[in-house]
Amino acid sequence: MDVLGWAAVGLVGLEWLGIGWLAGMRWPGGDDPSATWGLRLLVGAVLTTFAMLVLASVGVGFSRPILVLAMAALAAIGLRVVQRSTGCNDQRTKCKKERLSSTRERIGWIALGILLVAAVARAFSVPESGWDAYSHWGLKALAYSQTGTIVGTYTVHEYYPPLVPLAEALVYIQRGSASIDLGKDVWALIASAFVLCLAGQLRRLLFRRWLAPFVAAGVLLVSTQLLEDFSTGQADLALTAFLTLATLAALQWLRDGQRGWLAQVALFAAAAALAKFEGLPRVGVIAAAAAVEAALLRRAGAWWPVVWLVVGGLAGAAVWLGFELAHGITPTGEHVGALQPQALGAIALALIAVFGGLRTGGAILAVVLAWLVAAKRSLAQPTRLLALVVLGQALATVVAFLVSDTAPDVEVRTAATRLVEQFMPVALVLSAVWLEAELIIRPAR
Numbered sequence: 183m184d185v186l187g188w189a190a191v192g193l194v195g196l197e198w199l200g201i202g203w204l205a206g207m208r209w210p211g212g213d214d215p216s217a218t219w220g221l222r223l224l225v226g227a228v229l230t231t232f233a234m235l236v237l238a239s240v241g242v243g244f245s246r247p248i249l250v251l252a253m254a255a256l257a258a259i260g261l262r263v264v265q266r267s268t269g270c271n272d273q274r275t276k277c278k279k280e281r282l283s284s285t286r287e288r289i290g291w292i293a294l295g296i297l298l299v300a301a302v303a304r305a306f307s308v309p310e311s312g313w314d315a316y317s318h319w320g321l322k323a324l325a326y327s328q329t330g331t332i333v334g335t336y337t338v339h340e341y342y343p344p345l346v347p348l349a350e351a352l353v354y355i356q357r358g359s360a361s362i363d364l365g366k367d368v369w370a371l372i373a374s375a376f377v378l379c380l381a382g383q384l385r386r387l388l389f390r391r392w393l394a395p396f397v398a399a400g401v402l403l404v405s406t407q408l409l410e411d412f413s414t415g416q417a418d419l420a421l422t423a424f425l426t427l428a429t430l431a432a433l434q435w436l437r438d439g440q441r442g443w444l445a446q447v448a449l450f451a452a453a454a455a456l457a458k459f460e461g462l463p464r465v466g467v468i469a470a471a472a473a474v475e476a477a478l479l480r481r482a483g484a485w486w487p488v489v490w491l492v493v494g495g496l497a498g499a500a501v502w503l504g505f506e507l508a509h510g511i512t513p514t515g516e517h518v519g520a521l522q523p524q525a526l527g528a529i530a531l532a533l534i535a536v537f538g539g540l541r542t543g544g545a546i547l548a549v550v551l552a553w554l555v556a557a558k559r560s561l562a563q564p565t566r567l568l569a570l571v572v573l574g575q576a577l578a579t580v581v582a583f584l585v586s587d588t589a590p591d592v593e594v595r596t597a598a599t600r601l602v603e604q605f606m607p608v609a610l611v612l613s614a615v616w617l618e619a620e621l622i623i624r625p626a627r
Contacts, residue, residue, distance in 0.1 A: 187364040188306065190357035194349075195371045197251060198226030205229065205258035206265060209382055210434070210442030216291055216395075217382025220375035221446075224423065227372060228453040229261070230254040231348040232501075235456070238332040239505045244348075245330025247355055265445055290395030294381060297399050298374045305370035305412040310363050312414035319415055320362035322347035327354035332505065341513045343502045345456040346417040366415035373412045376423035377402055380607060383430045386437075387565075387615050401610045404545045407603040417458045418600040424454040425464050426607045428494075432472050432487035433567050439483060444490050451494030456502060460582070464604060465495035467578050471570035478566070518585050525590040529583050532594035542599055545606050552613030556620045568612040575605035 202222025209218060233253035234244040244250045310316065318337050325335045326347055334340060349372075350365035357364065381398035385391045402409055411419035431446035451468075454461040469491040476484035506513055537543035549572075561569060579601050586593040 184361065184364055187353075187357050187361065188367065190353050191364070191367045191371065193356055194353050194368060195223060197247075198223045198230060198371075201226035201229050201251070201254045201258050204255055204262065206262035208442070209386075210438070210440035214382045214385065217378045217385075220378030221382070223371065223375040224379065224427070225261075225449060226254070226258075227349060228345075228424075228449055229257045230352065231345045231456070232452075232498075233257060234348045234352065235332070235344060235501060235505065239501065239508070241331075243329075243331035244352075245355065247352070250352065261445065261449075265442060284392050287392035287395065290392060290399075291381075294377070294395040294399045297402065298377060301402070301409060301412045302370040302374060305373075306367055308413050310366045310413075310415060312366075312416040314417075315362060315366060315415040318342070319346050319417060320350070320365060323350035323354065323365050323415070324360045324362070326351035327360050330355075332509075334509075334511070339459070341506060341511055342417075342459050343456045343461065343499075345453065346415070346420055346458075349420075350415060362415065366413065369415060369419050370412045372423060373408070373419055376419075376427070379423075379427055380611070383427075383434070384611065384614065386434060387611065388618055390618065393614075393618065397611075397614045400614075401607055404548055404610065405603065405606050406541050406544065407599045408607070411603075416600075418603055420457040421454055421461055421464070422604050422607060424450040424457060424461075425468065425604055426611075428454060428465070428491065429468050429568065429571050429608050430611070432468070432491065433565070435487050436475070436479070436484060436567060437564060444486055447487055448490040448494035448497075451491045452498030455495045455498035460601075460604075462495050462499045463578065464575065465491055467574045468571055469495070471567060471574045474570055475567045518587060521585050522590055523584060525584060526580075528589075528591040529580065529594055532591040533598060536595060536598045537602075545610060546602070549606075549609045549613050552617050556613075556616035565612055565615055568608055568615075572605060572609045572612060575608075579605075 199219060199222050202219075202225040205222075205225055207218075207222050207225045208214075209221065230250060233250055237244045237250065237253060242249070310320070318339050321335050321337055322344065323346075325333050326344075327350075332344055332348075349368055353365055353368050354360040377398055380401060381394045384394035384397050388394055388397070408419070408422065411422075428447050428450035431443045431450065434440075435443040435447065451465045454465050469488050472488045472491060473485075476488055503513065505511070537546050540547075579598075582601065583590045583593050583598075
């Protein structure tokens with residue numbers, strides 16, 4: 183039992199919360215007491231790892247945590263200034279204090295809290311079991327912490343973006359020693375913050391707000407891959423969180439036009455690009471869906487999410503590309519091969535095999551049933567953007583299998599669950615909103 187290691191994880195979490203608070207991050211239009219700190223932790227994590235990347239890029243390194251925090255604090259202050267508000271992130275709207283709407287909602291938040299505590303406790307108590315965590319992400323985190331900067335580790339994925347190992351390296355530096363089993367624990371904090379943010383988003387999308395924590399708990403329980411990722415140091419959890427929150431922030435901008443949502447769009451798009459190799463293409467899919475939505479809405483303001491998705495994603499990717507070129511790391515597309523349309527049948531059979539069970543396919547089954555019940559809403563406002571994103575990400579995933587450099591059906595069997603996870607929370611949120619609209623005749627808060 184590494185008590186000092188867990189203390190280091192907690193210290194890093196507190197540092198991230200502080201950076202997020204300094205950035206003035208709140209839910210636009212209202213201070214949601216239930217999810218604000220989840221948002222701040224995620225923002226603090228993004229700004230801190232970005233600061234580590236910048237320090238490594240200029241040759242200073244990040245072996246001294248005080249320097250990392252100072253750099254992240256400057257970025258946080260800059261973000262606060264850009265938002266021009268310490269409250270609801272929009273001078274046009276008076277910030278109001280959100281309150282829990284009923285006893286039922288309080289019970290829901292308590293239940294969600296118990297679920298998260300149990301998930302975190304499980305994550306802290308089990309050893310690392312993810313293959314990529316040992317063969318790639320964990321090795322990078324160990325090397326980064328020992329050298330105090332980003333160095334080559336001679337893995338097959340040297341060119342992968344560094345957000346995940348940087349976050350783990352910060353824990354090791356705070357602890358004074360490194361262990362892959364310790365590094366994974368920081369992702370239980372990230373996952374908990376993400377689920378809280380998901381509940382905060384649902385409070386703004388559901389007519390009956392008291393359902394929000396219950397639906398968020400349901401999303402976590404149905405998405406078994408997401409629940410498993412509490413306990414591993416692989417990158418899919420981070421990418422899932424950032425892609426989901428960037429998508430939902432874009433939707434919220436289209437609904438109420440508050441500037442704070444655009445800050446989240448840009449920040450989480452940049453984080454997604456720095457989380458994993460497929461992060462930037464995934465952001466591109468969201469941007470394409472947002473562009474279709476903007477064209478259908480025919481109003482100038484609808485294009486702002488597209489702009490900030492592109493700017494954020496490219497900015498994050500550009501910083502890492504600059505580091506690669508300056509340090510002799512060759513960006514490659516080792517996973518990408520020739521298009522294999524003849525493999526479509528094999529891919530379909532492999533997908534059925536992978537998701538044929540309730541444990542792996544339960545979330546997909548829930549989404550399919552929701553779409554059947556609410557088919558008439560599939561391309562209707564106000565949630566059309568989410569439907570476009572889900573369809574686009576599903577198509578992009580199939581295309582990724584078709585251009586895999588390994589046998590596409592083998593790629594499906596080894597990667598399908600984590601690739602589908604990356605957009606499954608958006609699909610489940612959309613399903614919940616549709617089902618509520620279908621089943622509740624007279625919506626009430």
